[in-house]
Amino acid sequence: RMYKRQMMCRRDIDVHNVPFLAIYEFLIPPEEEKLKQKQLVALLEKLVSKEWPTAKLFLYGSCANSFGVSKSDIDVCLAIEEADVDKSKVIMKLADILQSDNLQNVQALTRARVPIVKLMDPVTGISCDICINNLLAVVNTKLLRDYAHIDPRLRQLAFIIKHWAKSRGVNETYHGTLSSYAYVLMCIHYLQMRRPAILPCLQEMETTYSVTVDDVNCAYFDQVETLGDFGHHNRETIAQLVWGFFYYWAYGHDYANAVISVRTGSIISKREKDWTRRIGNDRHLICIEDPFETSHDLGRVVDKHSIKVLREEFERAAEIMQFDPNPCIKLFEPY
């Protein structure tokens, strides 16, 4: 019976490609928004260079990894090449500088896990978070962007999954659900695991890009334009992939033993990583290995309550994809 159901679904589900692609197109930020972001970054560069002439500004997160939807805030990293910079001091100084230049709502959050300055630019209406020397985030942003260039289905899938997660309230790390970064890694991994594969594993290929940041060596194949049409042997459509993604996280994933790893393009075991026990606040109830900081589980924010919420949401989404004649409405219904 399962088999029949699945076959039916495979054939019928493609009618949903049109609405899914329409949602994707709708979420893409318009060019003018990109221009405004550039304008704001140029202003920040000007202000920063007065105080720190050799410092650099990098964009990271969704404004630079190609997974940003329209009206997102921008994430900026100020890189200062000094040994032992006191991040809190830099944050305070930076807030001072920005405050005196007409930027609005400038807030220095020096006590956050990652200290940042938050601000809003009244000219462009864009909000922005600035952190100091968080270069690993700049490098993982590049990895995500490079994956996005290999097959258009990654960006489509990730936009839809992020949109679902935001609509359903499961994209809130402070409530124990997953970050956007974690969801994008889940999408990359899912496409690496398709047969035929839709994405390769860039970290297992010849190294063409290598940097060492905070003692972590980040090396992978970044000449993605030479990969041609890597995923073309796999003809799965966006509707099939959305269905398969939710089906995997609802019924296919081995939560007790498995870790998803974009670094190896495979599933590895919790035992191998020593992630079988709760250590401190890390419960490892859903395990997503960071591609570079490999001791870092992006699922560590998930607790015994939020794991239930998450899994129920995956199951709900899988059910809707399976049985709802019009899944795009229910799937994104506000919670």
Ligand code: ATP
């Ligand atoms: P959104 O569109 O929701 O703003 P985002 O892509 O900006 O999504 P966030 O989860 O806000 O995603 O993270 C911003 C960036 O910070 C990520 O792209 C990543 O570079 C970095 N980052 C976030 N969380 C982690 C983490 N736990 N470990 C390492 N880097 C992280």
Ligand code: MG
């Ligand atoms: Mg962001």
